[in-house]
Amino acid sequence: MNEPLKIGIIGLGKMGGIRAATVRQHDDTVLISGTDPNPPKKGFNDMKILPDYRAVIESGVDAVFVCTPNRFIPEVVIAALDAGKHVFCEKPPGRNMADIERIMAAEKRNPGLVLKVGFNHRYHYGIMEAKKIVDSGKYGKILWMRGVYGKAEGSGKPGEWRNSPALAGGGILFDQGIHMLDLFRHFNGEFNEIKSMCTTAFWDFPLEDNAFALLRDENGRIAMLHSSFTQWKHRFTLEIFMEDGYVIVDGMPSSTRSYRDEWIIEGRKHTGFAIGNPPEQATFCNTDPSWEKELEEFVDCIRHDRPVQNGTSRDAYETMRLVFGIYDADESFRERAAAVLREA
The missing domain is CATH 3.40.50.720 (NAD(P)-binding Rossmann-like Domain)
Incomplete structure (x- = not known):
């Protein structure tokens, strides 16, 4: 042994x-x-x-x-x-x-x-179940996705390293919203067109506290993101709508319990009496297996000389590329952010 x-x-x-x-x-x-x-x-x-x-x-x-x-x-x-x-x-x-x-x-x-990067949200129960649903093809191909991920705690701490351009390199999008961008890629693949608006709407620090983005891939599929540090009621929601139905992951069983518990909701589109309000199947989860499953994959890759499947350096590269693409697509923010990082 x-x-x-x-x-x-x-x-x-x-x-x-x-x-x-x-x-x-x-x-x-x-x-x-x-x-x-x-x-x-x-x-x-x-x-x-x-x-x-x-x-x-x-x-x-x-x-x-x-x-x-x-x-x-x-x-x-x-x-x-x-x-x-x-x-x-x-x-x-x-x-x-x-x-x-x-x-x-x-x-x-x-x-x-083995080099593995910590994108633990891929291992949340709701995300794993949603991936099975999407990959099964039971509802056809993805048409569009929408993600909202926001929080409020810790925002006003002047000594918090995440609020420092010199230590962090970006604001809420780079720290938390990057998880949602990784999930967009996890379900859909790469995106090649970006429209965005980024702002520091409330907090007194030189990085973005809100980012809004539209992403489009080469097949015309669109993903919409709102990443926020002024989400006074914490929220995590990922919606994936396909040709014949949809799956929604709403909530997240975080250690702070400040997000609602996780629900996985799926439904099939109706054209008859239930149009616009189809019957849904909902599954509840209040545990977070992500840290353990992430470690399990890391150990398994070392023990059996297997390539990393989730959280590769390429995943990190492509997701960071999206982050900086979102920053650059907002011309006014790009100029301000460049000045801030030059001074860092």
């Missing part, structure tokens, strides 16, 4: 804590070491706290989880890959396209290592 995979965690904030808890629960992983500029006093007593990320990489681990602010992710990921370690990193893996391109170059020169 194999020894458990030895894991190091670089960055012991919120996401580092979630990843550590998931590693502890898995039968084939064990925590070895971790690092953080300000290590928490509690919650990581079962690992060695080391002075920096290089010490973690050199502590005998098989793989590292990179849970740092966006600015530091490329440096750490590249160092870990070049040291022969498997890597799981949070999204987005950097602040710009040059960052992800550097990471992909490191991945290419280190074949045989």
